[in-house]
Amino acid sequence: MDVITLLAAVLVNALLMMLALFVGVGIRSRSGLQAWQFMLLGQALGFGLLIVATRAQPQLLATLGVMALSGSAAAMVLSVGRFLSLRTPAWALLLPPLLLGAVHAVIYGDQKLATGITNLVIGLQILWGSGLLLRGAGRVRWRWLCGAAAMANALFTLGRAALVLGWPEVYPRFIAPHPLNFASLMLLNASLVLGTMGFLLAHRDAAEQALVRLASLDPLTGLLNRREWMNRAGRALGAAGGTADDATVLLMLDLDHFKLINDERGHPVGDEVLKLAGEVLRGELRASDLLGRYGGEEFCLLLRHCDPEAFSRLDARLHQALRRRCEASLGFVVDFSAGAVRVQPGETLAAAIKRADDQLYRAKHAGRGRTLCADGVL
Ligand SMILES: Nc1nc2c(ncn2[C@@H]2O[C@H](COP(=O)(O)OP(=O)(O)OP(=O)(O)O)[C@@H](O)[C@H]2O)c(=O)[nH]1
Known part of the structure; x- marks a missing residue:
């Protein structure tokens, strides 16, 4: 097993889930699910670019890759916000991928610093999304499922950032066949699958609630029928x-x-x-x-x-x-x-x-x- 193969597996997985959502529920079905499809697309695009960057145009492609991954994390937060009807300011969603891209391009020469900053920014973005999901999750199953998967992913990503910034000598290179890299990619893969299942549950719950509302309320007055x-x-x-x-x-x-x-x-x-x-x-x-x-x-x-x-x-x-x-x-x-x-x-x-x-x-x-x-x- 090597890291590139695992990366390719995550990429294919993300693309397949995006395709399955597209075929199964359609892109216009519900705005939260739509943003989740963009999240999956961002993952596939980001890892695809990082894979190609190991062979050609490393600075440009790796920078575009981390922008896509950060954009994907923003799409995840947007998706959560839409499902929970929370306001997620556009600037807070757009700024991280744009700033990260600019900073990454400038500090690309210092690989450790670039990796540390990238993991820090993306980790914080995912932490934001998981916090929204878990806060007030109560008995809502899908929120626990998505929130726990995202939280584990966020903590792992932040852990990588801490390791590379604090102890650069022990931190393995991104594509090094190191247990930490394997574990992080497997966790990412699991969180994508669990998150997608969670959002499908959310989609089903919302449809069920809409049906119950439709069947029990008078549409004109909003009173019980x-x-x-x-x-x-x-x-x-x-x-x-x-x-x-x-x-x-x-x-x-x-x-x-x-x-x-x-x-x-x-x-x-x-x-x-x-x-x-x-x-x-x-x-x-x-x-x-x-x-x-x-x-x-x-x-x-x-x-x-x-x-x-x-x-x-x-x-x-x-x-x-x-x-x-x-x-x-x-x-x-x-x-x-x-x-x-x-x-x-x-x-x-x-x-x-x-x-x-x-x-x-x-x-x-x-x-x-x-x-x-x-x-x-x-
Ligand atoms: N605009 C509107 N009218 C409705 C609706 N449902 C029923 N109606 C009308 O309500 C009217 C009820 O008329 P009637 O049963 O004769 O009662 P009324 O004119 O209030 O007479 P009284 O009850 O004896 O005072 C009918 O003209 C119905 O068409 C609705 O959802 N919207």
């Missing part, structure tokens, strides 16, 4: 066992004369009213309350631990907030009618909804703009 709300409300009632002291209130709420708004002001204004109503409701409720868009201009709320006084105050706030908000934003007042019931012990969600809907129907017929409760009280 009817199916998801029913699921969660059913689970909440099941968990509470419908006990009376739980004081669970179900409220069905329907905007008044909404058809008129659509007809007179247009569908987009109607959509705006629905969005505002969603925001108002979300803003007035507690985190433990369950809010959803039941359909059309009807909303459904499950309020836990809600005593009658608290409910009357909340109801008054909701009417007032919707009227004010629509008047301030759209120039006209919108109100709603609602029916509320206290969920009885053992009562099913469907039965409670039916009772609340009956109250809503009564509220509409009693002149709208009001909330009615079964038997007049909750």
